[in-house]
Amino acid sequence: MKEESPKKSQKLKNKIPAKKRTIITIAFAALLILGTALTYPFYIHAMNHESTDDAFVEAHVVAISPRVSGHVAEVCVADNQMVRKGQVIARIDNRDYQVELDIAKSRMASANATVKEAEAMIVASSKELSQRRAELSSQTASLSRYRAQVSEAEAGHFRDANDLTRISSIAKAGAISIQEFDHAKAQEKMSSANLRSAKSNIHTQNAKIQEAQAGIEAAAGKLQQAYAQAEMRKANLLEAQAQVRQAELNLSYTNITAPCTGYITKKSVEAGNYVMAGQKLLNIVNPDVWIIANFKETQIKDMREGQHVDIEVDSFPGIEFSGHVDSIQRGTGSRFTLLPPENAAGNFIKVVQRVPVKIVLDANEDAEKLAPGMSVVPSVDITGGETKSIDVASSERRD
Incomplete structure (x- = not known):
């Protein structure tokens, strides 16, 4: 097929009214401006925030064990029940x-x-x-x-x-x-x-x-x-x-009491059981929770204590949670495993490591709904916080 000559193209353009061409140009520019306006906040947010989906809710979990052996005379709590500090959980036959x-x-x-x-x-x-x-x-x-x-x-x-x-x-x-x-x-x-x-x-x-x-x-x-x-x-x-x-x-000790306030979980004792000293009977989950977020080591360069964090919880998608960075662990997660990697081996392959970051929730009545192990997605605003970063803190400690 023969290409159209420039003269023929010019003739086709001349056939489109000038007013219509102006409207098309304006609409295209408006769409471009609107797209920029809509995407710019997301771009700024992405540049100023670090997030990860490798994050979970944590809390103090206390394993309750008797300090003496004997037959259980009474169990005073049920699964998922809230107990106060000092409340009797179970009683062991005390006659002996x-x-x-x-x-x-x-x-x-x-x-x-x-x-x-x-x-x-x-x-x-x-x-x-x-x-x-x-x-x-x-x-x-x-x-x-x-x-x-x-x-x-x-x-x-x-x-x-x-x-x-x-x-x-x-x-x-x-x-x-x-x-x-x-x-x-x-x-x-x-x-x-x-x-x-x-x-x-x-x-x-x-x-x-x-x-x-x-x-x-x-x-x-x-x-x-x-x-x-x-x-x-x-x-x-x-x-x-x-x-x-x-x-x-x-x-x-025959009266087993709660050492802290919390919720009863994993109860495995009933009246009449013979229990030994140190035997695990149940757990108490403290209602005070925090977030452990495992960020990539390439994400914590500008992360500092006190920075604001927006938190999304998979279990409660309609509830907004907020918190702040409390501390950054001095060591990657793999360093504290049972068998740490031996990097001196000849078959070393570089893998981006994860660094646990502790995030403390701000005061929120909905925080009581959170339980240890729930998946969350924290987003840290890396533009705020204290002036001393993890790298500066490390260099000061070395000095």
Whole structure:
């Protein structure tokens, strides 16, 4: 087919009225402006926001386990029921633990009685030691008196012996009578006997003093033994008191209470079951929830704490949720798996990693509808937030 000549095309254009051409041009321009106006906000939003569909609702989930073993006497909650902190969830048959508490209290009373007995022994031993010391003081005073008597007896014997010697010389000259000589001899023998008796008393008193000292040592040893016995019995009393406290705790543990406010989930216990200490009975889900969004590592460059986040929840498409970036995990998700990847291997393939970002919801009464595990799509406004980004924070920490 032959191409149309320029002249022929010009002729065809000339056939279209000028007014109609103007209208077409204006309509085309209007459509172009309208399309630009409609798509520009989406373009700006895409440039200023980062979003991901790899995000889920998270919450504190507390696993409830008994601290003592026994048969479950009563279960006070049902699945999905809301409980308050301190509310009784279940009761374990406490009769065995009540008996253990009674036995522990009896042992404590017995230990307390033995402590009082030991304290009485200390008092008695202290009195005995005081008596022994007083006896020693008395015997020591008697020894001093006997020593004075020995000195007196020695002086008397010395006088009588001198008198006998002098009288003997005079008696040889016949200047005195035999009767006077015999009296001097008897006086000397008497004073000698008194001296021997006084010295004998000294020896006897020394023996008594040694006996008193031995009594003091025995009484002191007995007192020390009483103190040691008291300390041992006090230790036994402390042990008995600790056993009572432990028995009281075990008895209190038969009432299983909620450690926090939340909703009962995954209940697997019924009345009559025998449960072991540490056995999982149910979970309590805390109503305070947050979002964990796993962004690609290429998306968090301009992400900062405090940035606004719009949140869409798959379960509630008609409800708008909002929040803000709370923190960015220092490490990718794969780094904290059970078997982290070994990048030093020769078959390394670069894969874009995901970095968990914690998003806290703003105050919203509809937030109570959210449950852990729900899928969400967060969109982070990367134009706001704090001035310190994750990269700046990391460099400051290195410095």
